[in-house]
Amino acid sequence: MINIVLLTLLVVVAFAIIRMKDLFAVIMLLGIYGLLSASFFVAMDAVDVAFTEAAVGAGISTLLMLVVITMTGRSERTTRHKPLLALLVIIFTGALLIYGTLDMPYFSSADAPIHSHVTPRYINDSMEEIGIPNIVTSVLASYRAFDTFGEVVVIFTAGIGVLALLSVVRHPENNNKITTVNDAMHEQYLIIRIVTKILLPFILLFALYVQFHGDFGPGGGFQAGVIFAAAIILYAMLFGLNTARKVINQSFVQLIAAIGVLLYGCVGVVSLLNGGNFFDYNVLSDDPVTGQHLGILLIEWGVGCTVASVMIIIFFSFAGRREIQLHNKNVSDKDQESSL
Amino acid sequence: MDIIINISGALCLFIGSFLCISGAIGILRFPDFYTRMHAVGVTDTLGAGMILIGLMFYSPDFLTFSKLVMILLLTLLIGPTTSHVLAKAAMKNGLMPELAKTDHDKNKDKEINSSNS
Known part of the structure; x- marks a missing residue:
């Protein structure tokens, strides 16, 4: 219902x-x-x-x-052309996809291949093999570590793409002017600024809790990274980009994004060197279960670092463009005034 | 003892859901942005608070209880702040409350509405 x-x-x-x-x-x-x-x-x-x-x-x-x-x-801009061709393509693709699902087993049918041997294996054996209570995390971080590595690389690539397309050179002499504007706005945004300042440490703490609690309950690197980034974006939105830049060094954040992916990949390489398969955490330690714990902890850290810093990078790139746009507009307004 | 906890929990849940529903009615029935926001802002903070308190009566262990307390504190902080920010943003962008409008403004609104429809 x-x-x-x-x-x-x-x-x-x-x-x-x-x-x-x-x-x-x-x-x-x-x-x-x-x-x-x-x-x-x-x-x-x-x-x-x-x-x-x-x-x-x-x-x-x-x-x-x-x-x-x-x-x-x-x-939204009104479209002048009729997108008939696009509609046809979409209908055709949609029909093909629906035709493809006809061969799939029905939703929640008991004799679907995934319920016949994959799921029982995870549910019955993951506690012995991995040794952490949350099966989702053990599937995501250990059985399917290679897929998750792909996801992290995709996020990292997105961050690089945004940086390559949108990164701008800032002129430091403009900063003082913007800071004075920020101070003038302080009184206007007093309530939300104070509440944010009270809440920020708890949001960051919650992000860390989610990061480390991923083994025992819902959570993990992706969510923790996003929450962490959201806290910093909130700070940047309310206190201005320049204040946020003083707290968070942008090149440091870019470094962290790369280190996260590197950490993840290194865990795989180390397990190769120790004589196992790629992302086979059993060989990381003498005891297989301890090795699994160590591997999952490390790759969750890698995921968290990359996700958080890529989100921060994307926000700073977009917001930095906006800042320069505003600044240029102010300058051109002033030029017009002086010419009048 | 069990009966008392059960009844008081149910009572809190009932009051909370009633407040939430009244907020929803308010957002549909009130005339302009500020009164609507007032309806939702006030009732949702109290309604969600009452529902959380009601759930606290039913919480099986101390961990659940303390998590609920934290969520309650969070809603108590965030709810009023968001209402305040929303109202401030609307005021700053020049949205006037219905009562503060002069007759001239109202006629203008009517003209805009009739030209739209």
Whole structure:
């Protein structure tokens, strides 16, 4: 029953997103969509996935898109051409995909291949082989470590792409001017600034809790990284980019992003050198289970570092562009005034 | 003792859900942005708080209880702050409350509405 309600709401929100022209409302609806799918995952007992969806889909992607919208403007441009060809291609691809699902086993059917030998193996043996209570983490970080490595590399590549396309050279002499504007705004944003300052340490602490609690409950590197980055983005939004840059050195963050991926890969290489397969943590220590613990801890750290720093990099790149845009606008306004 | 805990927990949950529903009615029925935001901001903070307190009565161990207390503190801090920020942003962008509008503004609104429809 609750599944039907949630799925109906998802469809309604999806249509609203397509129909809306106001991009700000679209982003808010996307956040709602993420939250709804997170609650749908909770209803299906997939707490880890729900946590990730709530943190990434509803949280940080909404934030990053809001930053983008400050540069692009609020309303969607009206299309002049009729996108008939695109529609045809989409219908064709969709039909093919639906045709492909016909061969798949029915949803939750008991004799699906995944329920015949993969799932029982994980459920029965993972406690002995890996030795951590949360099966999802042992699947994600140990059995399927190679897939997760791919995901981390994708995130890292995204960060590099944003840096390559959007990184800007800043002129340090502008900083003082912006700082004085910030101080003038201080009184206006007093309440939210104080509440943020109270909450920030707890958000960071929560991120660390999620990072280390991934072995025992829902959580892990991805969610922890996103929460950590969200705290820093919140700080940067409220106190200005320059204040945030004083706290967080951008080149240091870029270094951390690379180190995270490197740490992850190194765990694999070390297990190769110790005579096992790539990402076979059993050989990391004398006792296989201790080796698994060590491996999972290390790669979760790698994931957390990379995710957090890539999110921070993306935010700083976009927001830095915005800052320069504003600055150029101010300068040109002043030029016009002086010429008048 | 069990009965007392059960009844008080259920009572808190009931009050909380009633407040949440009244907030939802408020957002549908009230005339302008500020009153709507007031309805949701006030009832949701108290409603969510009451639901959390109700859940505290049912919590099986101390760990769950303390987690609920932390969530309660978080909502108590964040709820009013977000309402404040929303109202401030709306005020800064020039959205006037319905009561503060002069007749001239109202006529202008009507013209805009009629031209839209």
